[in-house]
Structures are given as C-alpha cells and as structure tokens.
Amino acid sequence: MKFSNTLIYWYLQNNRDLPWRKSKNPYFIWLSEIMLQQTRVAQGLAYYLKFTTTFPTVFDLAKADESTVLKMWQGLGYYSRARNLHFSAKQISNELNGIFPSTYEEIIKLKGIGDYTASAISSICFNEPTAVVDGNVYRVLSRYFGLNTPTNSTSGIKEFKTLAQTLIDISQPGTYNQALMDFGALHCKPQNPLCETCPFSDSCVAFEKKLTKELPVKEKKIKVRKRYFNFLVIKTEIIKQF
DNA sequence: CAATCGTGGCG
DNA sequence: TCGCCAAGATT
Known part of the structure; x- marks a missing residue:
C-alpha cells in the first residue's frame, strides 16, 4: 500500500478532535499554526479558544492594541509571534480587505510565516499540495x-x-499533512x-x-555554559606546643 | 547560517 | 536537577 494511503487510513481512525480542525477558515488555521510553533497542543489549546472568542475575525484582531494582544499571549512564550501576528492581521485587514492570501507564494510573504506555516495553511485551506x-x-x-x-x-x-x-497525496494534501504530524505526535x-x-x-x-x-x-550544537566556582580555603594553624 | 527566542513536560 | 524536546521564524 502507498505510504500516504496507509497514513491517511491511520489518521481517519486516530486523529485528535481539535477545534481548529472543524474549520477551513484561513484566519483560524493561521491562528492555530502560529500558536503551535514549537508549542504543544496541550499548551496552545486554551490560548486558541481565548483568541478566537475575543477576536472572531481578522478585523477584531487588527483593531486591538498590541499591548492587549501581548497580554493575551502571556505565558505562551516566543512573544515575537504575537507581534508578527498582530502586524499581519493589520496588513490583511487594511490592505487586503480582510481576505487572507490563498497561495503559498503569497502566504509566505506575511511576517511570522515561514515555509512550514505557509505550507500548512495553503494545503489545509486551499488544497495546495505543499508538504509540511x-x-x-x-x-x-x-x-x-x-x-x-x-x-x-x-x-x-x-x-x-x-x-x-x-x-504528498495531491488529492487531499491538507489531510495528508495533518496525518503525518499526528502520526508523529501520537504513534x-x-x-x-x-x-x-x-x-x-x-x-x-x-x-x-x-x-x-x-x-x-x-547535529549537536555545543552549548557554552559558564560555571563560576568559588573556593573557600581554610587554613588551620597548628600550634605545636613542644 | 548559527544563535536566539519561552514555556512546560518528560525520563 | 538536568538536558532534550515541542505544529519554526528571524536575523
């Protein structure tokens, strides 16, 4: 059996029921993908729910103050993600009429989006066969x-x-990509x-x-760590009495 | 291109 | 307690 077929068959039986999987709205998928960069699902889930509730559309996110966005991001780490997210939200809102770009080439131009995230969004939302x-x-x-x-x-x-x-399965690239990641995470x-x-x-x-x-x-990267040692030298004077 | 950016879970 | 790692991107 073909690799992708075996994988997708496994996925249909074992996939996780995650809120962003109920939608193909690129705004929601984008939010989830940014939050999950170097972050576990268990940690990002609550933030995803909070953000989608407070900011149901890209316009709502764009209208918010950066300080508000950063406060809501508090605890998630990698805060440049939040700043880039907000920057791109304003750009999509103001310059693109709120319409999320629909191709890998256009998506990857957005701040905070690299090869992985552009591939994820374009495959899941727009059926583009770009492998994550x-x-x-x-x-x-x-x-x-x-x-x-x-x-x-x-x-x-x-x-x-x-x-x-x-x-990649070109007929269902989004499913294939998520299947491969879920398989790695769970199995x-x-x-x-x-x-x-x-x-x-x-x-x-x-x-x-x-x-x-x-x-x-x-490849192992050498981590240089500084260690400071303090020595306490104890001298005892032995007085010989005779 | 190697370093950097956060936090939390695990053995 | 410690190192490694987890849906990476940026400089």
Missing part, C-alpha cells in the same frame, strides 16, 4: 526511510523537504514509539534495523 516539514515529519521520515542526515543541517532540511513533497513518538502496533512495521527501515532510537539524527 516539522519535527514530527523529520522523525517519521528519517525512521521510515532510515535516513541519518542531520535534520538541522542545511542539506538535511532540503533533503527532507524534497522527500516530503514526493510523498511514532520521540521516546517509546508504538512500533509493535505500527501500520508501517513491515516496511519501516528503522524498525527492521533496530535504529528507531538512533533516528532522527541532529
């Missing part, structure tokens, strides 16, 4: 194909993006992946060669 590559995708593909190219290297980024693009987990009940266990290279724990490979 996030941490989940690196892990699943590196294991399934047994690839040890460091995922944080320049060549690795290109290699995985190209590979993901060849695997092909970083630690203790569920290989025993995996639909890919007959074709996964890492499983066959017992390399699951070794993949994906990340």
Whole structure:
C-alpha cells in the first residue's frame, strides 16, 4: 500500500478532535499554526479558544492594541509571534480587505510565516499540495526511510523537504499533512514509539534495523555554559606546643 | 547560517 | 536537577 494511503487510513481512525480542525477558515488555521510553533497542543489549546472568542475575525484582531494582544499571549512564550501576528492581521485587514492570501507564494510573504506555516495553511485551506516539514515529519521520515542526515543541517532540511513533497497525496494534501504530524505526535513518538502496533512495521527501515532510537539524527550544537566556582580555603594553624 | 527566542513536560 | 524536546521564524 502507498505510504500516504496507509497514513491517511491511520489518521481517519486516530486523529485528535481539535477545534481548529472543524474549520477551513484561513484566519483560524493561521491562528492555530502560529500558536503551535514549537508549542504543544496541550499548551496552545486554551490560548486558541481565548483568541478566537475575543477576536472572531481578522478585523477584531487588527483593531486591538498590541499591548492587549501581548497580554493575551502571556505565558505562551516566543512573544515575537504575537507581534508578527498582530502586524499581519493589520496588513490583511487594511490592505487586503480582510481576505487572507490563498497561495503559498503569497502566504509566505506575511511576517511570522515561514515555509512550514505557509505550507500548512495553503494545503489545509486551499488544497495546495505543499508538504509540511516539522519535527514530527523529520522523525517519521528519517525512521521510515532510515535516513541519518542531520535534520538541522542545511542539506538535511532540503533533503527532507524534497522527500516530503514526493510523498504528498495531491488529492487531499491538507489531510495528508495533518496525518503525518499526528502520526508523529501520537504513534511514532520521540521516546517509546508504538512500533509493535505500527501500520508501517513491515516496511519501516528503522524498525527492521533496530535504529528507531538512533533516528532522527541532529547535529549537536555545543552549548557554552559558564560555571563560576568559588573556593573557600581554610587554613588551620597548628600550634605545636613542644 | 548559527544563535536566539519561552514555556512546560518528560525520563 | 538536568538536558532534550515541542505544529519554526528571524536575523
């Protein structure tokens, strides 16, 4: 069976019921994608609900003060996301008549949106076959194909993006992309992946060669840390009495 | 292009 | 307690 078909079959049975999946409104998908950058679903969920309630449309978000937006973002981290989100909301509201751009090429021009987010929005909302590559995708593909190219290297980024693009189901790219990420998050987990009940266990290279724990490979970056040591030298004077 | 940006969960 | 990581983007 084709990779994408197996994946989507798994997804239809195991996908998470998340609020942003009820909609294809690019404004909502955009909000969710920005919030979930480097952030777990469990952490971002409450913020997504708060934002969509307070700002039901891009106009409402654009009208708000930046300080208000930042306060609502408080606790989520990476605050430049909130500033870029607000900046782009104003741009969409004022210059694009509130209409979200509908192609990858146009979407990626927005501040705060890079390759991943542009691919996610264009595939989910506009059915454009643009493959997403996030941490989940690196892990699943590196294991399934047994690839040890460091995922944080320049060549690795290109290699995985190209590979993901060849695997995409062009008839339902949004579903395929979300399936791949959900599969990575729930099944092909970083630690203790569920290989025993995996639909890919007959074709996964890492499983066959017992390399699951070794993949994906990340180039180690040396973290310089300063350590300060204080020494207390104790001298005792021994007085010899005789 | 390597460093940086936050927070919380996990072993 | 510590290092690693989690739906990345920017400079």
